[in-house]
Amino acid sequence: MENFSKGFIFAVAMILLGVLTTTVFAFRIIEEQDGPGPDYVPINMGSFYAMIGFAFFMFEGIGCLLPVARETERPEQLPIITVAAIATLCLVYVLFSTLCYYAWGEGLDQPVVTEMLPADNTFVQVMKLLFCINLVFSYPLTIVPTFNSFEVLLGKPETNTEEQEF
Amino acid sequence: MVKMGTTKTFFAVMKAYCAINVLLLPRSFVNGGYLLSPLAMMVAFFFESLCAVRLTNVANSQGIFSYPLLMEKALGTKGLWISRICLGLAHW
Numbered sequence: 047m048e049n050f051s052k053g054f055i056f057a058v059a060m061i062l063l064g065v066l067t068t069t070v071f072a073f074r075i076i077e078e079q080d081g082p083g084p085d086y087v088p089i090n091m092g093s094f095y096a097m098i099g100f101a102f103f104m105f106e107g108i109g110c111l112l113p114v115a116r117e118t119e120r121p122e123q124l125p126i127i128t129v130a131a132i133a134t135l136c137l138v139y140v141l142f143s144t145l146c147y148y149a150w151g152e153g154l155d156q157p158v159v160t161e162m163l164p165a166d167n168t169f170v171q172v173m174k175l176l177f178c179i180n181l182v183f184s185y186p187l188t189i190v191p192t193f194n195s196f197e198v199l200l201g202k203p204e205t206n207t208e209e210q211e212f
Numbered sequence: 213m214v215k216m217g218t219t220k221t222f223f224a225v226m227k228a229y230c231a232i233n234v235l236l237l238p239r240s241f242v243n244g245g246y247l248l249s250p251l252a253m254m255v256a257f258f259f260e261s262l263c264a265v266r267l268t269n270v271a272n273s274q275g276i277f278s279y280p281l282l283m284e285k286a287l288g289t290k291g292l293w294i295s296r297i298c299l300g301l302a303h304w
Contacts, residue, residue: 054227055227057232058227058230061230061231061232061234061235064234064235065234065235068235068238086246087245087246088245088246088247088248089244089245089247089248090242090243090244090245090248093243093244094243094244094245094248096240096243096244097240097241097243097244097245097248097249097252098244098252098255100236100237100240100243101240101244101249101252101253101255101256102256102259102260103233104233104234104237104253104256105229105256105257105260106229106231106233107225107228107229107230107231108260108263108264108267109228109279109299109302110225110228110229111225111228111264111267111268112267112268112271112277112278112279112282113277114216114221114224114225114228115268115271115272115277116277117215117216117221117224118215118216118221118224119215119216119217119218119221120218121268121271121272122272123218123221124221124268124272125264125265125268125269127218127221127222127225128225128261128264128265128268129261129264129265130222131222131223131225131226131229132225132229132257132260132261132264133257133261134226135226135229135230136253136254136257138234139234139237139253140249140250140253142234142237142238143237143238143240143241143249144241144246144249144250146238146241147238147241147242147246147249148246150238150242151242152242154238154239154242155239155242156239157236157239158235158236158239159235159236159237159238159239160235180232192299192300192301195280195296195297195299195300196300198280198296199296
């Protein structure tokens with residue numbers, strides 16, 4: 047589990063790197079065009095329902111909550127800590143995405159925002175390469191809960207102390 | 213094993229919720245628009261927080277920190293199996 051923890055930290059560091067890099071490029075674009083990108087609208091009537099579904103998908107970390115609850119010193123404080131952590135993340139998500147939408151407007155047509163960055167920039171290339179390495183770490187992390195569930199199906203007893211889910 | 217303090221727990225929860233989909237979200241903001249998208253995020257945050265608080269409260273009160281065992285306590289053997297299958301499929 048210690049090895050997984052290092053991989054997890056690396057994965058989060060890579061996400062942070064992606065967010066910071068994109069933020070820098072978004073600010074540059076805003077400065078160059080001196081305002082928002084094309085078709086910067088309050089409500090996109092043609093496709094807003096897709097956003098509603100995605101908003102819920104953004105908070106999918108509940109699967110990791112019980113293992114954290116098991117390891118925390120003062121579990122009675124966990125509800126407040128959890129709300130504070132999710133609120134902080136929500137704020138970061140909203141600020142980052144609004145900034146990107148403001149910078150690129152309707153022109154933001156790539157599913158992953160890092161694809162909007164200039165492909166010939168060396169720093170962007172290194173960042174993308176690190177992201178590929180990140181996938182190597184992410185796959186075992188993702189598959190562990192499935193693997194554990196499968197083990198139980200094969201007859202391994204369920205316990206309340208081992209980390210069985212993320 | 214050393215238990216986590218408040219700050220460490222805060223970052224552990226952040227780490228748990230923070231995923232690569234943050235890089236997919238800007239495209240969804242294009243779909244939603246700059247007004248509706250933050251509103252949708254607020255609604256999702258409200259429901260997610262509600263679920264998280266309830267889940268942790270129940271886990272603490274029962275002293276059970278395993279999803280399948282918690283489901284077994286709530287719904288019996290059927291709950292245990294539903295939980296195992298859903299957990300497996302959710303992370304597949």
